[in-house]
Amino acid sequence: MADTLLFCNSHGADQPERATVPFIAAATAAVSGKRAVVVCTVEAVNLGVPGVADGIEEEGMPPLGDLVRQFTDAGGEIWLCSACALKRGITGEQELVPGASIVGAATIVEALAEGRAITLS
Template sequence: MTRSLVIKVTAGAEAPERTNQAFTVAAAAVASGVTVSLWLTGEAAWFSVPGKAEEFPALPHAAPIPDLLQVILSAGRVTLCTQCAARRGLTEDDLIEGVRIAGAPAFVEEITRDGVQALVY
């Protein structure tokens, strides 16, 4: 059975440690061969826009968010919440290459598959 992990990130710059933890866990899972799906919701939606991850404050003893995001995009899936995108006026044309927009039905489908673990940050 393939190991899969779905991570939903709800925080952004207002909660830097929690945000960085989510990206760190996702990147570590990708590096371990786990199938990863990272969902960007709430203030984390901004990480789907080019250049926004680079604005995130560096944390001591933590890998930078832009580096982690590149690892995740290299072998995982990154999804921006449909409602979160709409509230911020974002369309697929505004996003980093490889990020898709999808809604709650897609999230529910992913987290209810056999063998999937889900985390929310």
């Protein structure tokens, strides 16, 4: 996993600009052929639910829904923190956006230990 770039995001509709910036960078990485993962915690886990990102847009930036689709279409992965998701009623029993999965802390810690984390939000 040493060639994996991790983009940390803890924001969603609560702070559209901070939610968008990690996806701009991650989409750029994925389109460039890098393995890119957006690690969503706190409010950002809601972005794993279909339709949520479509309602988020910051003036002067691309719509978040478009970025999420561009990112996942290029092979990007979205990891939703299991504790944060559970707190918000996201269990994985419902449909998630393509490329999204719920992961535990051990997966995130392992990736952080072996990869490169980039915090932009």
